[in-house]
Amino acid sequence: MEKILKRKILQKKAKIGVIGLGYVGLPLAVEFAKKGFEVFGIDVDASRVEAINKGRSYILDVTSEDIGAICKARLFCATTDYKIIRKLDIVIICVPTPLRKTKEPDISYIVDATESIARYKKSGQLIILESTTYPGTTDEVVLPILSRNSLKLDKDFFLAFSPERVDPGNIRFKTRDIPKIVGGVTKKSTQLARLFYQQTIKEVTEVSSSKAAEMVKLLENTFRSVNIGLVNEIALMCNKLNINVWEVIEAAKTKPFGFMSFYPGPGLGGHCIPIDPLYLSWKARVHGFEARFIELAGMVNSYMPEYVIKRIAEILNNFKKSLRNSKVLIIGIAYKRDVNDIRESPAIEVMRLLAREGVDVSYFDPYVAQVKIDGKRFKSAEWDPKAFKNKHCVAIITDHSCIDYDEVLRNSKVVFDTRNVYRNINAKKLVRL
Numbered sequence: 001m002e003k004i005l006k007r008k009i010l011q012k013k014a015k016i017g018v019i020g021l022g023y024v025g026l027p028l029a030v031e032f033a034k035k036g037f038e039v040f041g042i043d044v045d046a047s048r049v050e051a052i053n054k055g056r057s058y059i060l061d062v063t064s065e066d067i068g069a070i071c072k073a074r075l076f077c078a079t080t081d082y083k084i085i086r087k088l089d090i091v092i093i094c095v096p097t098p099l100r101k102t103k104e105p106d107i108s109y110i111v112d113a114t115e116s117i118a119r120y121k122k123s124g125q126l127i128i129l130e131s132t133t134y135p136g137t138t139d140e141v142v143l144p145i146l147s148r149n150s151l152k153l154d155k156d157f158f159l160a161f162s163p164e165r166v167d168p169g170n171i172r173f174k175t176r177d178i179p180k181i182v183g184g185v186t187k188k189s190t191q192l193a194r195l196f197y198q199q200t201i202k203e204v205t206e207v208s209s210s211k212a213a214e215m216v217k218l219l220e221n222t223f224r225s226v227n228i229g230l231v232n233e234i235a236l237m238c239n240k241l242n243i244n245v246w247e248v249i250e251a252a253k254t255k256p257f258g259f260m261s262f263y264p265g266p267g268l269g270g271h272c273i274p275i276d277p278l279y280l281s282w283k284a285r286v287h288g289f290e291a292r293f294i295e296l297a298g299m300v301n302s303y304m305p306e307y308v309i310k311r312i313a314e315i316l317n318n319f320k321k322s323l324r325n326s327k328v329l330i331i332g333i334a335y336k337r338d339v340n341d342i343r344e345s346p347a348i349e350v351m352r353l354l355a356r357e358g359v360d361v362s363y364f365d366p367y368v369a370q371v372k373i374d375g376k377r378f379k380s381a382e383w384d385p386k387a388f389k390n391k392h393c394v395a396i397i398t399d400h401s402c403i404d405y406d407e408v409l410r411n412s413k414v415v416f417d418t419r420n421v422y423r424n425i426n427a428k429k430l431v432r433l
C-alpha cells in the first residue's frame with residue numbers, strides 16, 4: 001500500500017481530495033492542481049461548489065483565472081457529494097474549528113468530515129488533518145473513527161496532522177512559500193505526508209508525532225496572542241504616562257537581536273489568534289494545568305474594544321459632546337488589512353458597543369458591503385470625504401491599503417487612529433491609540 005501510494009505521489013497520479021474549500025482549503029487545492037495533481041474539492045456549501053465549477057473564486061487570495069484554468073484542464077472540480085472519497089488517494093481536512101458559546105473547542109466539523117470519510121473510504125488512503133485543533137485530536141478523535149471495522153493503521157490507511165499556516169491577504173508568503181510541518185500518527189504516515197507536501201511546498205519539516213504537529217500551530221498562535229497582549233498592555237500604560245507607544249516600538253525595533261515588534265490595536269480578530277489559544281488552554285485544563293499566560297493575554301486583548309470606546313468618549317468630551325447622539329464613522333471593519341473577512345473582528349464589537357451607547361454609528365469598508373450586528377443591518381457608507389465633516393469622530397479600526405488616509409484627515413473634525421497609519425504626521429485633530 002505504502003509503495004503504491006509513494007509511486008502515485010511521485011508520478012503525480014495520486015488523486016487528492018480537499019474537504020472544506022474556505023480560506024485554507026481553496027488555496028491549497030489550487031496549489032496542488034497547478035502542480036498537475038487531479039484535485040477534488042468537497043464542501044457542504046452548494047453555492048461555493050457551484051462557484052468553483054463555474055470558474056469563480058470567492059476568496060481574495062485565489063484568482064478566478066486560476067480556478068478557471070485548472071477546471072478547464074480537468075485538474076480541479078468541486079462537489080457536495082462525499083462519495084467521491086472512494087476514488088481518492090489522499091484526503092485533506094480543512095474544515096472550521098470554532099469555539100462553542102462556552103468558549104470550549106467545537107470539533108464537530110472535524111468529526112462530521114471524518115465520519116463521512118469513514119463511510120466512503122477505500123483501502124490505502126492517506127488522511128491528513130489541517131484544521132487547527134488541540135493536541136491529541138488526530139490520535140484521540142480522528143483515529144478511532146477511521147479504525148472502525150478493525151481497519152489498521154499503516155495497513156489499511158495512513159494518518160497525519162499538518163497545520164495550515166496560511167496568512168490571507170499576505171502577498172509575500174503564499175501557500176507554497178510557507179514551510180510545512182508534518183507529524184504522522186505513525187512513522188510511515190509522516191513519511192508519506194512529507195513526500196506528498198514536498199511536491200508543492202518548498203520546505204517540509206517532520207516532527208515526531210501528530211500531537212507535536214498540533215502543538216506547533218498552537219505555540220505559534222499563542223505566541224502572537226501573548227505578545228499582542230503584552231504590547232496592548234504597554235499601550236494602555238503609555239497612555240497613562242503620556243508616552244507615544246508607537247514611537248517607543250519603532251525605536252525598540254532598531255535593536256538587531258532579542259526584540260520582535262508587535263503592535264497594539266483595537267483587539268484581536270480573525271479565525272485564528274482569538275480562538276486557537278483557547279483550544280490549548282482547554283486541553284491543558286482537562287489535564288489539570290492552568291495556562292496563565294493565555295488567560296492574561298485574553299483578558300488584556302478582549303478589553304481593547306472597550307478601551308477604544310473609552311478613548312472615543314474622551315475625544316468627544318473634549319468637544320463638549322457626549323457619546324449619546326454623536327455621529328461616529330468607523331473606517332475598516334474587516335478583522336485585518338486588505339481582506340473581506342469579518343470573523344471575530346474587533347471593529348464589530350466596537351460598533352456594537354457604540355450603538356449600545358446611543359451613538360449614531362456608521363462604517364466605511366471597501367471590502368465589506370454590509371454587516372449585521374445585534375439583528376441590525378449596516379451597509380458600508382460610500383467613499384465621500386466631504387461627508388466626514390458631518391461626523392463628530394472618525395475612528396480608523398482597520399487600515400486597508402487602498403484608503404486615502406490624507407483625505408480622511410483633511411476632511412474630518414477629529415480622527416482616532418488605532419493603527420498608526422499617520423506614522424510621521426502630527427496634527428491637532430489626530431489622536432493615536
Ligand SMILES: NC(=O)c1ccc[n+]([C@@H]2O[C@H](COP(=O)([O-])OP(=O)(O)OC[C@H]3O[C@@H](n4cnc5c(N)ncnc54)[C@H](O)[C@@H]3O)[C@@H](O)[C@H]2O)c1
Binds near residue numbers: 025166
Ligand atoms: N483563515 C485562516 O487564516 C487560517 C489560517 C490557518 C489555519 N486555519 C484553520 O484552518 C481551518 C479552516 O479555516 P478556514 O478559515 O479555511 O475556514 P472557512 O470557514 O473559510 O472554510 C471552511 C469551509 O469548510 C466547509 N465545511 C464545513 N463543514 C464541512 C463538512 N463537514 N464537509 C465539507 N465542508 C465543510 C464550509 O462550508 C467552508 O467552506 C480552521 O481550523 C482554521 O482555524 C485558518
